[in-house]
Amino acid sequence: MLSSVLILYMPLLCSFYAFCEARDTLRQGEWISDNGETLVSAGGKFEFGFFSPTGSSGNKRYAGIWYHEWDNRTVVWVANRDRPIINANGVFNLTEDGELKVLDTTGKVYWSTNIRRLCPCDRTVTLTNSGNLVYGDYGVLKNILWESFNTTTDTLLPGMVVNENMVLTSWRGPDE
Numbered sequence: 001m002l003s004s005v006l007i008l009y010m011p012l013l014c015s016f017y018a019f020c021e022a023r024d025t026l027r028q029g030e031w032i033s034d035n036g037e038t039l040v041s042a043g044g045k046f047e048f049g050f051f052s053p054t055g056s057s058g059n060k061r062y063a064g065i066w067y068h069e070w071d072n073r074t075v076v077w078v079a080n081r082d083r084p085i086i087n088a089n090g091v092f093n094l095t096e097d098g099e100l101k102v103l104d105t106t107g108k109v110y111w112s113t114n115i116r117r118l119c120p121c122d123r124t125v126t127l128t129n130s131g132n133l134v135y136g137d138y139g140v141l142k143n144i145l146w147e148s149f150n151t152t153t154d155t156l157l158p159g160m161v162v163n164e165n166m167v168l169t170s171w172r173g174p175d176e
């Protein structure tokens with residue numbers, strides 16, 4: 001009885017909270033919203049979603065990756081670093097035209113991969129257990145179009161690529 005009730009209401013519960021098994025991948029046309037929805041890497045090490053820097057007033061929202069396995073919210077990568085979302089609801093969207101975007105519910109864009117390479121294929125974005133957000137054609141490893149490791153911000157993770165054009169910058173303060 002209980003289980004049949006659960007099965008009946010599962011889709012409803014899923015649409016509210018992270019009640020269901022966390023996912024690590026978005027398919028084309030899917031998104032996560034800044035209401036607690038996140039991606040969690042398959043091994044549970046990293047999480048991607050919206051956050052405010054620890055100690056900040058919390059009205060600036062960023063999309064980024066942090067350690068899921070640690071409870072101190074150590075952030076390792078930020079997408080819209082220079083353009084926080086202020087007083088609006090953030091969305092991370094893998095749009096139908098095959099673009100990764102951080103936007104708000106009014107449609108204002110804060111960050112985008114800007115890969116204008118239309119194709120008939122089915123794109124996905126996956127958060128790997130090494131903390132890399134990998135975006136490519138379905139079957140991700142076959143044709144990677146973009147990866148967060150190559151656009152590093154704060155912290156270096158093993159496997160990240162560093163070249164002379166990459167300068168590690170740290171947060172100016174908790175509210176920035």
Ligand SMILES: *[C@@H]1O[C@H](CO)[C@@H](O)[C@H](O)[C@H]1NC(C)=O
Nearest residue numbers: 067069070071072073074075
């Ligand atoms: C967060 O916790 C981890 C594991 O306990 C630790 O290694 C790391 O240094 C901590 N980071 C900060 C910024 O406190």
Ligand SMILES: *[C@@H]1O[C@H](CO)[C@@H](O)[C@H](O)[C@H]1NC(C)=O
Nearest residue numbers: 029031091093094095096097
């Ligand atoms: C995400 O993008 C698709 C277009 O690909 C759009 O239909 C959808 O409304 C967007 N979602 C949000 C929450 O903005």
Ligand SMILES: *[C@@H]1O[C@H](CO)[C@@H](O)[C@H](O)[C@H]1NC(C)=O
Nearest residue numbers: 144145146147149150161163
């Ligand atoms: C990321 O950088 C590495 C090393 O330069 C390169 O092999 C890889 O193709 C790059 N990834 C993308 C998606 O450009």
